[in-house]
C-alpha cells in the first residue's frame with residue numbers, strides 16, 4: 111500500500127472511513143481498558159478523527175500520526191476557529207502541531223522513532239491495522255509490539271468479512287492473536303454486523319493488555 115494511494119484518497123475526498131461523530135465503540139470500551147489512569151494515547155493513522163478530541167477530553171495527552179498533510183490541516187482547522195496552529199519539524203521527518211496536550215505528527219508511521227513510544231501508555235487503533243495489506247500489518251504490529259513500553263494497553267477495532275480486497279482489509283481473530291498474542295492478553299469484547307448492501311461485515315473490538323502489566 112503506497113503513500114500515493116492515501117494521498118489520492120484525501121485529494122479526491124474519498125474518505126468514507128471518516129466519522130462525523132466520536133466512535134461509539136471507543137466511548138463504550140475505553141473505560142474497560144484504561145481503568146488504571148491517564149497517560150498519553152497514541153492514535154496511529156489518525157486521519158482527522160474526532161476521537162482524538164474525545165480522548166483529550168478524558169484527560170489524556172494524545173499523539174496522532176497521519177501521513178497526509180491535508181488531513182492534519184483539516185483536523186486543526188476544525189479545532190481552532192481562526193487561529194492557525196504553528197508547525198514545527200520533529201525528528202526531521204514529521205510536521206508537528208501541538209496545542210494543550212493534543213499533538214499531531216504528519217509523516218509515515220513506520221518512520222516514527224523509538225523514543226516517541228516511550229511516553230505512550232495507551233494505543234487507540236480504529237481503521238489503522240485494517241488499512242494495511244497483510245505484509246504491512248505484520249510490520250505495523252511488530253513495530254508496536256517491539257517499541258511500546260511495558261504496561262501499555264491497546265483498544266483495537268477491526269472488520270471481519272469474506273474476501274481479501276481492501277482497504278479496508280478483513281482481519282480475523284486468529285490473525286490478531288498471531289500479531290499480538292506473544293506480548294498481549296487479548297480479549298475480544300464486541301462483534302456486531304454492519305448493515306451493507308453488498309456484503310456482510312462485522313465490526314470487532316479487542317482489548318489488548320500487556321502481559322507484563324497483568325503479572
Ligand SMILES: C[S@@+](CC[C@H](N)C(=O)[O-])C[C@H]1O[C@@H](n2cnc3c(N)ncnc32)[C@H](O)[C@@H]1O
Pocket residue numbers: 116117127128129154155156157158159175176177178181217218219220236237238241
Ligand atoms: C482508514 S483511514 C483511518 C483514519 C482514522 N483512524 C479514522 O478512524 O478516521 C487510514 C489513514 O491512515 C493514513 N495512513 C496510511 N498509511 C500511513 C502511514 N504509513 N503512516 C501514517 N498514516 C498513514 C491515511 O492517510 C488515512 O488517513
